[in-house]
Each structure stands twice: as C-alpha cells, then as structure tokens.
Amino acid sequence: MDFRPTDGQQLLASAARDFLARRCPLEAAPGGGAAREDLWPSIAELGWPGLLVPGDLGGSDGTLLDVMLLVEEMGRAGLESPYVDSAVVATSLLRASGTTAQRRRALPDMGQGRRICALALLEEGGELAPAAIALRGEAGGALDGRKLFVDDADAAHDLIVVARGRNGISLFHLERGRPGIALSPMAAMDGGRRFEVTFDRVPAHPGDLLGPEGAGWEILAPALRLGALARGAEMIGAAERILDLTVEHAKTRVQSGRPIGSFQAVQHACADLLRGVESARPLVLSAAWKAQEGLPCEADVAMAKSYAGDACLAVARKAHQIFGAIGYCEEHPLHRLHKRILAARLAYGDTAHHAETIARAIGLGVRL
Numbered sequence: 001m002d003f004r005p006t007d008g009q010q011l012l013a014s015a016a017r018d019f020l021a022r023r024c025p026l027e028a029a030p031g032g033g034a035a036r037e038d039l040w041p042s043i044a045e046l047g048w049p050g051l052l053v054p055g056d057l058g059g060s061d062g063t064l065l066d067v068m069l070l071v072e073e074m075g076r077a078g079l080e081s082p083y084v085d086s087a088v089v090a091t092s093l094l095r096a097s098g099t100t101a102q103r104r105r106a107l108p109d110m111g112q113g114r115r116i117c118a119l120a121l122l123e124e125g126g127e128l129a130p131a132a133i134a135l136r137g138e139a140g141g142a143l144d145g146r147k148l149f150v151d152d153a154d155a156a157h158d159l160i161v162v163a164r165g166r167n168g169i170s171l172f173h174l175e176r177g178r179p180g181i182a183l184s185p186m187a188a189m190d191g192g193r194r195f196e197v198t199f200d201r202v203p204a205h206p207g208d209l210l211g212p213e214g215a216g217w218e219i220l221a222p223a224l225r226l227g228a229l230a231r232g233a234e235m236i237g238a239a240e241r242i243l244d245l246t247v248e249h250a251k252t253r254v255q256s257g258r259p260i261g262s263f264q265a266v267q268h269a270c271a272d273l274l275r276g277v278e279s280a281r282p283l284v285l286s287a288a289w290k291a292q293e294g295l296p297c298e299a300d301v302a303m304a305k306s307y308a309g310d311a312c313l314a315v316a317r318k319a320h321q322i323f324g325a326i327g328y329c330e331e332h333p334l335h336r337l338h339k340r341i342l343a344a345r346l347a348y349g350d351t352a353h354h355a356e357t358i359a360r361a362i363g364l365g366v367r368l
Contacts, residue, residue: 003285005069013069019046020077026241026333040081040155044113049087052095053111057103060111064226064292068233068285075237075344078336080192082116082152084234084347089227090117090160094173097211097219102173106158118156118176120147120197121220128224128349130169130217135199137163137172139206139213143180143199153183153195160210161199167214174208190343191336225291225301228348232284232308235344236277238337239312243273245333246319260322269318276311283307299361302354309345316341 005013023039043049051066053059067088074083087110094106094117109115123134126149135145143163153159153176161172180202186194211219247270250261260266283304290297316338320327327334345351 001286001289003065003282003289009066009069012066013073015046016048016070016073017076020073020079024077024079026078026336040113043081043083048083049113050111052088052091053107054095058108058111064229064288065285067230068288071230071233072237072240075234075340076241078238078241078333078340080190082118082155084227084230085119085151086110086116086156088230089119089223092226093160093171093210093219093223096222097171098173101207102210106173115157116152116155117158117160117173118150118153120150120153120159120161122149123147128353133162133164133169135161135163136165137161137170137204138165139170139204139209141204143172143202143204146196146198148196149186150195150197152193153197154193159197162216162220163204165213169216170213171210171216171219172204172208173210174202174204178202188343190339192343222291224348225297228301228305228354229284229288229291231344231347232280232305235308235312235341236281236284238341238344239273239277239280239315242315242319242334242337243270243277246270246273246322249323266322269322272318273315276315280304280308280311299358302349302357302361305349306351306354306358309351312341313345
C-alpha cells in the first residue's frame with residue numbers, strides 16, 4: 001500500500017494548514033483566535049464538511065484518507081469543532097443507513113455546513129457498549145432518559161439518539177429543537193463544549209428511525225470506527241505539532257552556555273517523540289484504507305486508535321520534561337495540545353475498550 005498523498009490531498013492539507021494558522025493560531029491566548037461560531041461558516045466555504053457526502057447530494061465524493069489528512073491538520077491546530085461528529089460519524093450513518101428521504105433532507109445541508117448533527121450516545125459510566133444504553137425509545141412512542149458528553153449539542157440542528165426499545169437498540173434522527181429536549185453544559189478539561197441532553201417524553205416518529213428497529217448497534221459500529229480513526233488522526237496531528245515545538249525549543253533554549261538540544265539526553269528524547277508520531281501514523285492510515293475499501297477492519301481500527309492514544313500521550317508527556325515549567329502554563333501551546341490528546345484518547349473508545357476488541361480478534365475474548 002502506498003500512503004503517499006496524491007497531489008489533491010497535498011493541496012487539501014496545505015490549504016488546511018494555511019487556513020488554520022491564520023484563523024485559529026495555536027500561539028494565541030485561549031479565546032484569542034476566531035470564535036467557533038465565526039470559524040464554522042469559513043470551514044463550510046472550503047467544502048470540508050462535504051468530503052464524505054455523495055456528489056449527487058452536493059458533496060465532493062471524497063475519501064476517508066482525505067478526511068484523515070484533513071483531521072490531522074485540525075489536530076495540529078488544536079481545533080475544537082463539530083467536524084468529526086457531524087461530518088464524519090453522522091454523515092457516514094446517514095449515508096449508509098438513512099432512507100432516501102432522510103439522506104436528501106439532511107446530507108445536502110450537512111455537506112454545505114448549513115446543518116450540524118451531534119451524536120447522543122454515552123450515558124452513566126461512559127461505557128461504549130450496547131448494555132450501557134438505558135435511555136428508552138420506541139418508534140411511534142417517546143424518548144425518555146438522558147445522554148452525557150454530547151459534543152457541540154448547542155450548535156447542532158439535529159441529533160442521532162441511541163435508545164433501547166422492546167426490540168433492542170435503535171437509532172433515531174431528529175431535530176434538536178423538538179419539545180422535551182433540554183441541554184445542560186458539562187465541564188470539559190480541554191475546553192470542548194459537552195452537554196448533558198435530557199429527553200422528557202420526546203415524540204419519536206417512525207420516520208425518525210435510522211435503519212431497522214432493533215439493529216441500531218450493528219448500524220452504529222462502522223460509524224464509531226470512523227470516529228475512532230478520525231480522533232486517532234487528530235492526536236497524531238497534535239503530537240507532530242508538539243514534536244515541532246519541542247525541537248525548536250531545544251535549538252533555542254540555552255543552558256550552561258549551549259542550546260539544550262546539544263545534550264545527548266535531550267537529543268534522544270526528541271528522537272523518541274519522532275518515533276511516537278511516525279509509528280502511529282501508518283497504523284491509522286492502514287486501518288482507514290481498509291475501512292475505505294470495505295475490508296474487515298475492526299481489529300485494525302482498535303490497534304490504530306489505542307496505539308495512537310498511548311504513543312501521542314507519551315509524546316506530550318516527554319515534551320513537558322524538555323520544556324519544563326513553561327509547558328504547564330495554560331497559554332502555552334503544549335499545555336493545550338496535551339489536553340486535546342487526552343480528550344481525543346477517550347473519544348470513541350479508550351485504550352481498554354479497544355484492547356478488548358483486539359483480544360477478541362485473537363481468540364481471547366471469552367470471559368469465564
């Protein structure tokens with residue numbers, strides 16, 4: 001497999017890096033870049049939300065590898081946006097399992113950035129498993145319960161809600177403004193906007209069902225894998241930016257009359273940072289290629305996400321040792337990138353969750 005970017009992909013990544021450097025510079029103090037509400041329309045003008053939307057619905061017929069390269073650039077900039085949840089996970093769900101009417105109603109506007117969709121999945125404990133779903137919901141009935149850690153729910157026009165009914169787990173695609181839906185902000189260490197979403201007898205029409213009733217988890221699983229890969233790419237972008245910042249610091253920070261980069265211990269530590277970044281990237285790209293081609297990829301995604309999480313977190317922690325105290329200042333890019341890696345590492349399954357998937361793939365998934 002040749003993962004060298006095509007000319008088009010190089011142009012996409014280069015344009016993204018230039019745009020993000022101008023509009024949300026990492027060096028700016030928190031809140032010093034463009035506000036997220038102002039940034040999203042500009043992102044939409046660039047066509048990024050439509051990469052996975054079919055051309056006949058106003059999208060660009062892009063590939064998953066295109067998305068990986070773009071999200072890596074977002075990770076370099078420490079960008080917080082609804083992109084992964086809306087333009088990757090929700091878009092792939094609607095594209096794969098939505099009815100013709102659902103796709104035509106939602107995807108053109110989502111591809112143009114005029115509509116954002118959030119995923120209401122996690123509940124108490126944050127476990128990513130069917131058994132953890134307690135919110136009740138029946139087609140033709142109502143949704144009752146609450147969801148936690150719903151990213152960008154305040155900006156979303158629609159929600160994809162994972163609910164339990166008499167036939168099992170089902171997915172519902174409905175407007176966020178429907179009566180009975182209430183939002184409460186939750187604290188987030190990385191500055192992201194996460195919400196508790198409460199459903200109080202929210203009407204659930206048969207036309208809101210996404211895919212067959214009771215087949216929700218089977219429908220959801222491939223989209224969750226795409227979300228995991230996107231967060232892996234985001235972490236790699238953040239870790240690569242940390243590598244660049246650390247190498248520059250090692251060249252310019254003088255101690256005992258010489259740059260600290262001239263000391264072998266610091267040189268080897270920086271080499272470890274590069275090793276972490278470059279060992280994680282091929283795993284993510286390989287798993288993304290398999291997913292793109294429709295090949296079995298469950299274990300590949302799990303290995304990529306869990307390894308990228310561990311490797312990129314190790315990059316951030318070692319960089320702190322090289323930077324010293326300044327790296328812990330809230331305004332410093334390292335501090336902010338570290339928090340973004342920590343948050344992305346938990347999204348769409350943490351290391352333990354994906355280790356269970358890998359164990360099952362090698363025949364060790366049976367618990368006695």
